Amino acid sequence: MELLDTIKTLIKPILENNDVYLDDIEYLQENGEWYLRIFVEKNKGSLDMDTCVAVSEAISLKMDEEDPIKGEYYLEVSSPGVEKPLKTFEQVKASVGKYVYAKFINPTAGMDEVEGFIKTIEDETIEFEYLVKNIKKRIKIDYSNIKFIRLAVKF
Incomplete structure (x- = not known):
């Protein structure tokens, strides 16, 4: 299974428990540093900071527990923002x-x-x-x- 698919499977229960869905996910290198960016949206209404923090902390714990990415990286969990790209x-x-x-x-x-x-x-x-x-x-x-x-x- 591809890395991003593995991560999607790992975080799916976390997203469901927090009433959010995965908008996009990317794992990329910028200026020599690796970043795992997870963009989430609220199923209904808009994403608030408390929900985003809760999701981020839960994903961080799960990623440390399962360790699907070998090596160092930065985890960023956020909303795609008001000017989100429409990729599909x-x-x-x-x-x-x-x-x-x-x-x-x-x-x-x-x-x-x-x-x-x-x-x-x-x-x-x-x-x-x-x-x-x-x-x-x-x-x-x-x-x-x-x-x-x-x-x-x-x-």
């Missing part, structure tokens, strides 16, 4: 009606990015609604043409 098409589909920022692989209608609402998704075509000088516009982009997409904060 399923996450994009679950974000219909939300405000997002998307960067395109190939420019479409003279644009290489858009910031606006996901209005609809049909097959793999995403319809965005955005503003140009306070006038609502719409553009349709194939998911395969999305280089990067994340939730955004509207000011």
Whole structure:
């Protein structure tokens, strides 16, 4: 079993006991240091600091107990944040009606990015609604043409 799959299995009961779900997990090296980053979200409502601390402490104990990672690393448990990347098409589909920022692989209608609402998704075509000088516009982009997409904060 792959390392991240092993870790997911180890932490699953902890997440369930704290009414949170795993949004993402990554194990990577930055500046010569290894990091295990676990991003969690509350099943209902928003993640509060007390829950995040409880989950982090429980995961830390479990990781020390089972020791699936040999060597030193930093454990970081957090929410993915308000501008979380949408890494899968399923996450994009679950974000219909939300405000997002998307960067395109190939420019479409003279644009290489858009910031606006996901209005609809049909097959793999995403319809965005955005503003140009306070006038609502719409553009349709194939998911395969999305280089990067994340939730955004509207000011």
